[in-house]
Amino acid sequence: MKKQLLVVDDDPDILKVLKANFELYGFDAVTAANWAEAHDILNNQLPDIIILDLMLPDSDGIQICRLLKDQYPRIPIIMLTAKDSVFDKVMGFESGADDYIVKPFETLELIARIRACLKRTMPVDSTIVINNLEVNFSAHTVKVKGKEIELTPKEYELLHLFITNRGEVISRQFIRKKIWRESEIYSWSRVIDVHIQHLRHKIEKNPSEPEYILTVSGAGYKFRQ
């Protein structure tokens, strides 16, 4: 699964070069030229990481970073800036940045740092065992009681999302942003529930009394610890 980056920079040339490079290295890059655009994007989809230029035309980068960390605490942020003083760096980190890169920078270093960042947030590529459930994300296989089962793409994405956020409540809103991204779904649509149902039938012993995918009334779903 391609990791999605949100790149926010006001210089269209830099944006173009970065986007091209990121895609060359296997990322899915979404770009925004200012805070307003970035905000719009975040309303419909949640990237895996944000690359944030500090010199945006319509707002103060440090404030934006605080705001982002407040609203989306799990998304790592890499700051890109021309300011290289220790003071600025410390400010950047204190406003919640996960890394801070001074311009001009080498694309390869940026890529390496993005990977390092993502590695931290999305751990373990080996097999995860939860009770009777075995999931191997690198091999893309799911076993129930040692027996391999087949999941459709959507079901697999759902399971992936659940396991990477195990123990936390996941709202339908969050699921929609992460899995359906910009594609349109009516707010009243029951698609998510239907896929949950399918997934439950495949992994739960008794789908009406689920032990893995628990529903949290009024909030969403939660994968058991």
Add this chain to the structure above:
Amino acid sequence: MKKQLLVVDDDPDILKVLKANFELYGFDAVTAANWAEAHDILNNQLPDIIILDLMLPDSDGIQICRLLKDQYPRIPIIMLTAKDSVFDKVMGFESGADDYIVKPFETLELIARIRACLKRTMPVDSTIVINNLEVNFSAHTVKVKGKEIELTPKEYELLHLFITNRGEVISRQFIRKKIWRESEIYSWSRVIDVHIQHLRHKIEKNPSEPEYILTVSGAGYKFRQ
């Protein structure tokens, strides 16, 4: 709880300065002058993070990093080195480093990067404990005397509101604005009281003599400090 750093560097002067600085900033720093010493320390205790100089006298830093990541994959590593080429940086990250800092560096920046690294690796357990009550807002769970209880959405929202405004008197007016928002409720409605009652039955030992949700006659309710 102080975070423990393991600092590995062959220059005793740098080691001394770093240790003093780290302790000034509230870390517990353990030092090693070479790989052998570091290895000994790791046999007895696991630090929260490793600061690794790449130019050790008795071994190759990149190899060490790989070895460390293999044996202690959860401990983040920050590389410290004089090599500033992109090639070296990428090598560093590929061998598993979580951050890479080029010498000479500012101590404040190093501190900021250590903090950023720790923040990413150590997910904070956001459980709030009040007497016999344990609430975890990210897991959306409430425990009374260690036993998990189920709350309906409205009950949960109420509890959330109370805990985030703990110790303050909360008027019904305020509750209505915060929880019922735009939905219309008659001003004489007793909904709020009814939900309070339900909540009390679930979290109070003796609902008629509440110890958490206290009634402030004529004003509203107050959650105990």
Add this chain to the structure above:
DNA sequence: TAATTTGTGTAAAGATTCGGTAAAAGTGTT
């Protein structure tokens, strides 16, 4: 002091919403 008003606690009934579910319809691929 007695009567009245006000504020809150509480049980139970009625109303509404939400989530589970089956089946049909839509979409795209081979």
Add this chain to the structure above:
DNA sequence: AACACTTTTACCGAATCTTTACACAAATTA
């Protein structure tokens, strides 16, 4: 066309919310 997968639709029952009615205590008034 057959197939696999996704999405919509419609319905049901249970969970949840709201109203209602009354009880009771404290405060206020006569």
